[in-house]
Amino acid sequence: MAKMHIDKSTPASEITKGGTIYQAGNAVEFKTGDWRSMCPVWIEEKCKQCGLCFPVCPDDAIPVNKETLNREDFNYDYCKGCGICSKACPFGAIEMREGGKI
């Protein structure tokens, strides 16, 4: 089956029957970050790269560099602002701010 793209402008005549999804692994296309009402902010200078934050993220929204194994800034496309990483951080390097935006 050819790769299909369905978005908010797709008419009923072109959308799949019953909402069936014909391609595996497309959850990545669903940007759940806009659900966020609290926003984590990474304060790089306080971060010791201890590695305690990214394993507790329920949504893989803290990318880790494959070579240095250091964490990078949040992937706000998927971070829902749950704040677990902020609680896990022993150094106060993740601050939670009101609102969905940084």
Place this chain on the structure above:
Amino acid sequence: MSIRERLSGNEASAIAMKQINPDVVAAFPITPSTEIPQYFSTFVSNGQVDTEFIAVESEHSAMSSCIGAEAAGARAMTATSSNGLSYMWEMLYIASGSRLPIVLSLVNRAVSGPLNIHNDHSDAMGVRDAGWIMLFSENNQEAYDNLIMAHQIAENSNVMLPLMVCQDGFITSHSIENIELIEDDKVKEFVGTYKPEHYLLNPNEQIAVGPMDLQAYLFEHKYQQAEAMRNAKKVILDVADKFEKMTGRKYGFFEEYKLDDAEIAIVCMNSTAGTTKAVVDDLRAKGIKAGLLKLRVYRPFPVEEISKALSHLKAVAILDKTDSVNAAGGPLFEDVTSALYTQNVHIPAVNYVYGIGGRDTTTKDISKVFEDLQAIVADNSKIDNPYRYLGVRI
């Protein structure tokens, strides 16, 4: 040559299912449809079908199993009545919303309470907006024929909607009547093999059925369902044509019985149509131009066709075997009068709620309706109260 038999409505339905030989049957017993899975399970035990019979613990699970099986790519069937259908309610919407052409044999019975095991249409009418195609059957022959036609309608790629075949509990389901069965091989050829375009057990295409469908998408999917229901009209007639070629038995959206030149007529569904035919014959012998429109296809509702068929009448009575308890008439009355209004057909119309909880509806009762219609015509179409009852002690 077809096979002449004498069978109850339940036996006829079970035999239709045997001849269809579906991949999965999941059912839970409930009066008066119990015999359908009972007979069918003997066919399974005797090796007369290849079906996987799932003896579930509830109707909710029966429909859920059918949904799983159908989504996997199998042909799934079930049977139920009354509160069993009510218990399936949640899953009926998931079946139609996921576009799974499951076929259900519904033996109509009053929905409790108070508790009653006898026939009326409150079960079917409670799910009339669930997105299922709904066919009604006057007798065992029609219950059988409708089931044989069901998969060809439901599984059509322009339709892909679940379908239920209704028959009256006890009156049809437990009465033994003559019937003409179709030979096994002919049924097999007619019904064909279910070849879904997309299904979960296809190793070459990983799909997800029934995913989250929020504000941006559900509306479009519901519109698609509505379109499919509109498409079903043509498919139902095409399948009926094919069926007529095989059996000689003709089916449409409805049967018009002496309606062409009728001045007064009754609209009803299921077994009461048989009683009405007897009364129509009596009245015709007396020179009274009475007629009947027996609706077979309730969903999709044939708006234009029904309006046209009734347009020449001087008065019509629409019989509902359920009370909507809404101070505004039964569902069939509402659908018929709404159809007439939108088609600009203005004829005097009255509603009778009748036969609730298996209350016997005799030729005497139906004669009373025709007398009332004659009185309306004689009284310059004056109708004091269109919302009437037949056979209740007031």
